[in-house]
Amino acid sequence: MSCDTILDRLPDWVANRLDPVETASIERHLEGCPDCRAEAELLRALRDAGPAQVPVGLEERIHAAARAELAESAGTRPIPLTVESGGATGTPGARRPRSVPSWALGAAAVFVLALGTPLLVDRMEESDASLPVSGEPAIDEPIATVWASADGLIAGAPAIESLTDEELALLLEEFEG
Amino acid sequence: MIRDESDERLVASAREGDERALDLLIRRHHATAFRLALGIVRDEDLAADVAQDAFVKMVRALDRFRGDARFRTWLLTIVSNEAKGALRKKNRRRESSFDESVPVADSAPALDDQVVARTEGERLRRELRRLPQKQRLAVELRLDEGLGFREIGELIGSSEGAARVNYHHGVKKLRMWMSEVER
Numbered sequence: 001m002s003c004d005t006i007l008d009r010l011p012d013w014v015a016n017r018l019d020p021v022e023t024a025s026i027e028r029h030l031e032g033c034p035d036c037r038a039e040a041e042l043l044r045a046l047r048d049a050g051p052a053q054v055p056v057g058l059e060e061r062i063h064a065a066a067r068a069e070l071a072e073s074a075g076t077r078p079i080p081l082t083v084e085s086g087g088a089t090g091t092p093g094a095r096r097p098r099s100v101p102s103w104a105l106g107a108a109a110v111f112v113l114a115l116g117t118p119l120l121v122d123r124m125e126e127s128d129a130s131l132p133v134s135g136e137p138a139i140d141e142p143i144a145t146v147w148a149s150a151d152g153l154i155a156g157a158p159a160i161e162s163l164t165d166e167e168l169a170l171l172l173e174e175f176e177g
Numbered sequence: 178m179i180r181d182e183s184d185e186r187l188v189a190s191a192r193e194g195d196e197r198a199l200d201l202l203i204r205r206h207h208a209t210a211f212r213l214a215l216g217i218v219r220d221e222d223l224a225a226d227v228a229q230d231a232f233v234k235m236v237r238a239l240d241r242f243r244g245d246a247r248f249r250t251w252l253l254t255i256v257s258n259e260a261k262g263a264l265r266k267k268n269r270r271r272e273s274s275f276d277e278s279v280p281v282a283d284s285a286p287a288l289d290d291q292v293v294a295r296t297e298g299e300r301l302r303r304e305l306r307r308l309p310q311k312q313r314l315a316v317e318l319r320l321d322e323g324l325g326f327r328e329i330g331e332l333i334g335s336s337e338g339a340a341r342v343n344y345h346h347g348v349k350k351l352r353m354w355m356s357e358v359e360r
Contacts, residue, residue, distance in 0.1 A: 007345065007348075008326075008341070011319045012323065015320070017323050039348060039352065042301065042348070042351060042352055042355065043320060043348070045296075045298040045301055046298060046301045046305070046316075046320060046351075047320055047321075048298045049296065049298025049299050049301060049302045050298075051317065052211075052215050054207065054208045054211050054212075055211075055221060055225050058211060058225050058229070059203065059204065059207050061225070062203050062207050062228060062232045063200055065229050065232065065233050066199055066232045066233060066236050067196055067199065067200075069233045069236040069237060070191065070194065070196060070199055070236050073236060073237055074194045
């Protein structure tokens, strides 16, 4: 190995991160190379002095904050909006599946976009096979993923599914002008 | 055993709401996250806040992690961005609160720098803090955290080659400064 390669690997050698073969190879080089040996000694002294200590209690603080966020985001995680000819699917335990024509969902999505719903994320996502509804097979190609908006409005499927037929008709009427 | 799972598998479990998987990710990476933040903001309390905020943001963004990069690189990029943002905020506050003639903190020796270093290692750590930021971070991330030059480059905003050069320049300067002290 050349000196350049050795010098690149020295931090791993002083931290015992190398396998025995590479360790032996570096040690052979160091025996015959005073310059690389000097750098190895410097790195070892630096390493032995230790990096900055993590403040006591920081790990617990992070655990608590991250767990709280995980619990919170579990309630607002994007809900896959999937449509197939047989009807709509949602999350388990959610409102009963409701048969909504795909053209109505598309029109309502355009309507919501036109309103400028702030956090609408319109992106293609793979269906989550772990969330089938009523034992039905997961849909291969969902059309969109929707999020709760900051002002409490719900964009997309959850809002549509909560509407009565009359409300849906009114919404579409308004949309059509 | 969940302890032996890869980061990427743990992320998948955490995304499903598995708190144990999340705990393990935090256990594995919180120290590196804290030290990277400290390397940027150079303030222990602020670095702790940055590390905590970065993990919260990581949880919030779990759905967006696609596995194109290693989880550690992705997390540390969040930490790095968070730290840079915190530093900018801190500097803005300082600019609006103090007269311009007040020296900036980086030019004043930190409290622990004033303590006499007892060992060569302590002297080296003190000298390390004098290096330009990219060189210092390159040395710390390579030696203390075992990161490769490519990953370091992503975190300090340079190429893999430039990260390698920053590392070697940093070590060279340390050797030079230490030899001056010995003379």
